[in-house]
Amino acid sequence: MTLSADRLSYSYSRVRLKPDTTTEFTLRDVSVRIAPGSLTGLLGPNGCGKTTLLKLLAGVLKPELGSVRLGDREIRTLSPRALAQQIAVVPQETHPAFDFTVMEMVLMGRHPHLGAFQLEGPADIAIAREAMTATGITHLAGRAYMTLSGGEKQRVVIASALAQQPKVLLLDEPTASLDLGYQLEIASLLKQLNRERGVTMVLATHDLNLAASVCDTLVLVREGRVLMQGAAREVLTSSTVEQLYGVIADVSFHERAGHLTVVPVRRQ
Amino acid sequence: MSEAVALAHEARIRPIRIRLAITLAGFGALTVATCLLAPLVGSTHISLARAFDRSIPFADNVDAQIFWVARLPRVLSGALVGAALATAGVVFQALLRNPLATPFTLGVSAGASLGAMLVIILGISFSAGPFSAVPLASFAGAAVATGIVYWLATPYRRAMSTTVLLLAGVTLNSFFSALILFVQYVADFSQAYRAARWLMGDLDVGSFEPIVAAVPAIVLAFAVFALLPAALNVLSLGPDAAATRGVDVVRSQRLAFFSASLATSAAVSLAGPIGFVGIVVPHLVRLMVGVDHRIVLPASALFGAAFLVACDLAARTLLAPVEIPVGVVTALIGGPFFLWLLVRRS
Numbered sequence: 068m069t070l071s072a073d074r075l076s077y078s079y080s081r082v083r084l085k086p087d088t089t090t091e092f093t094l095r096d097v098s099v100r101i102a103p104g105s106l107t108g109l110l111g112p113n114g115c116g117k118t119t120l121l122k123l124l125a126g127v128l129k130p131e132l133g134s135v136r137l138g139d140r141e142i143r144t145l146s147p148r149a150l151a152q153q154i155a156v157v158p159q160e161t162h163p164a165f166d167f168t169v170m171e172m173v174l175m176g177r178h179p180h181l182g183a184f185q186l187e188g189p190a191d192i193a194i195a196r197e198a199m200t201a202t203g204i205t206h207l208a209g210r211a212y213m214t215l216s217g218g219e220k221q222r223v224v225i226a227s228a229l230a231q232q233p234k235v236l237l238l239d240e241p242t243a244s245l246d247l248g249y250q251l252e253i254a255s256l257l258k259q260l261n262r263e264r265g266v267t268m269v270l271a272t273h274d275l276n277l278a279a280s281v282c283d284t285l286v287l288v289r290e291g292r293v294l295m296q297g298a299a300r301e302v303l304t305s306s307t308v309e310q311l312y313g314v315i316a317d318v319s320f321h322e323r324a325g326h327l328t329v330v331p332v333r334r335q
Numbered sequence: 336m337s338e339a340v341a342l343a344h345e346a347r348i349r350p351i352r353i354r355l356a357i358t359l360a361g362f363g364a365l366t367v368a369t370c371l372l373a374p375l376v377g378s379t380h381i382s383l384a385r386a387f388d389r390s391i392p393f394a395d396n397v398d399a400q401i402f403w404v405a406r407l408p409r410v411l412s413g414a415l416v417g418a419a420l421a422t423a424g425v426v427f428q429a430l431l432r433n434p435l436a437t438p439f440t441l442g443v444s445a446g447a448s449l450g451a452m453l454v455i456i457l458g459i460s461f462s463a464g465p466f467s468a469v470p471l472a473s474f475a476g477a478a479v480a481t482g483i484v485y486w487l488a489t490p491y492r493r494a495m496s497t498t499v500l501l502l503a504g505v506t507l508n509s510f511f512s513a514l515i516l517f518v519q520y521v522a523d524f525s526q527a528y529r530a531a532r533w534l535m536g537d538l539d540v541g542s543f544e545p546i547v548a549a550v551p552a553i554v555l556a557f558a559v560f561a562l563l564p565a566a567l568n569v570l571s572l573g574p575d576a577a578a579t580r581g582v583d584v585v586r587s588q589r590l591a592f593f594s595a596s597l598a599t600s601a602a603v604s605l606a607g608p609i610g611f612v613g614i615v616v617p618h619l620v621r622l623m624v625g626v627d628h629r630i631v632l633p634a635s636a637l638f639g640a641a642f643l644v645a646c647d648l649a650a651r652t653l654l655a656p657v658e659i660p661v662g663v664v665t666a667l668i669g670g671p672f673f674l675w676l677l678v679r680r681s
Binding site: 122125126127146147148149150151152154155156158161162163164165166167168170171174175176178179181183184186187188189192208209231 | 348350351352355428429432433434561562565568569571572573575576578579580581582583584621625626627629
């Protein structure tokens with residue numbers, strides 16, 4: 068199912084927006100199309116509106132203008148439950164207020180599939196276990212989530228999102244707080260899940276090399292507008308990096324890594 | 336992994352259905368035993384056989400009078416108030432995403448206390464069926480406090496801000512406390528004593544009537560609680576994370592806030608603001624059964640009932656024939672426990 072945003076505008080200010088005013092928009096007239104099975108990167112500098120766009124795509128925020136569609140339905144017409152059965156989100160960090168076990172955290176992904184008084188049964192547990200196998204955390208099942216390392220936590224949250232069995236997975240800077248080793252690990256996990264399970268993914272990040280290594284499609288966002296979108300190889304160039312970040316950079320294909328790499332040289 | 340660690344590991348990942356069944360059976364048995372035993376213990380020894388002996392006229396049967404009039408209403412109100420405060424504590428802690436929240440954090444009890452104080456000081460006294468002036472006034476005070484906090488913390492059709500909720504509650508709490516002090520200051524000596532005694536909390540309700548008056552509100556609150564536990568689990572990850580897992584955040588927060596406020600209001604109007612039950616019980620329960628609200632909430636209802644009945648038993652027997660106010664007993668147990676919890680967390 069295609070996830071598409073059509074001419075979205077959004078502002079965090081409480082003032083009612085009229086199309087002709089010059090109120091500061093966080094996002095302005097943004098249209099993107101996420102093809103089924105793709106792994107799309109949302110790229111842009113801090114504060115450009117990546118996270119806002121992701122929240123709008125997830126239905127957490129409601130756009131002032133424009134609409135988000137999943138297949139041929141507008142997501143605002145779906146109940147939170149119906150939406151969560153189709154779209155899951157992995158935030159940058161997840162801090163539960165209580166000391167849940169890893170198993171409990173993963174099983175929370177089953178929430179949109181359970182009735183009001185329904186407890187998860189063997190089928191749900193099997194789905195959760197499978198998600199934990201896919202992310203390599205079966206051995207942590209009984210551990211307290213809060214005692215895990217950053218990389219393990221992120222794998223738990225990804226497993227929880229997989230247990231939701233979504234058609235689309237939205238990830239907001241999933242590797243931002245991780246060191247190099249975990250970054251590579253999560254990147255290859257995402258690539259693998261996308262390829263083997265056909266989960267459509269949208270990845271918001273400002274890590275150009277992460278995006279280059281996993282994404283097949285890129286959407287470049289600058290100051291609340293889409294600068295460019297298309298196949299990663301065509302979009303990611305020295306000139307677009309300069310436009311996006313104001314940084315002179317070398318963009319070249321790295322033989323051993325097998326993808327484009329970006330080496331920043333200096334500020335414009 | 337050693338065998339003990341492996342066993343503990345297995346216990347933590349046992350399916351919810353099994354954990355829930357074990358927990359309910361265990362805590363249920365404890366609560367039933369406490370509530371059956373408590374009316375039999377006291378400064379005067381009574382015989383259960385005589386208390387139930389219908390052949391002796393009630394007016395001449397001291398055992399029956401003590402059992403039915405002095406002790407049973409007290410145990411029942413203890414169980415009801417304990418269950419209500421403990422579950423309200425669980426719900427507020429999840430709603431505010433703060434394990435240190437209590438049923439009194441948001442000013443509900445301060446509002447209730449102010450209402451009760453005013454009626455006591457003004458010397459208003461009336462009753463209509465099971466309803467009488469002081470409980471009604473405290474319930475009304477709680478409703479006003481709840482309304483103010485809700486109004487402050489809820490932007491139109493958006494999720495509640497838990498930070499504003501907390502700050503508004505804490506501020507309202509100290510504002511009402513100042514008013515309570517002022518009202519007490521202008522009161523005469525005997526009224527001020529009655530007011531101070533009310534603030535300590537008292538389960539000696541004297542008859543079944545006040546209990547009957549509080550039951551509908553508590554039952555309604557519990558009915559709403561039954562809808563909440565799964566949503567509370569997900570809400571404790573944060574409102575955005577809850578929304579992306581299919582929780583209607585605005586609706587769930589509203590239900591949680593009003594049901595927990597209702598349970599607190601009813602409990603406080605029945606027995607005064609008995610402290611620490613709402614924080615000690617949820618934490619003890621979590622230490623025993625983990626943090627899943629689908630288990631913690633019913634277990635806290637049962638354990639809260641047993642805990643408060645036991646505290647009240649201690650209150651009326653430890654220094655018999657002198658009675659210690661039950662709020663003092665719960666605070667004496669709860670205060671140090673709370674500090675231990677704080678130190679352990681950091």
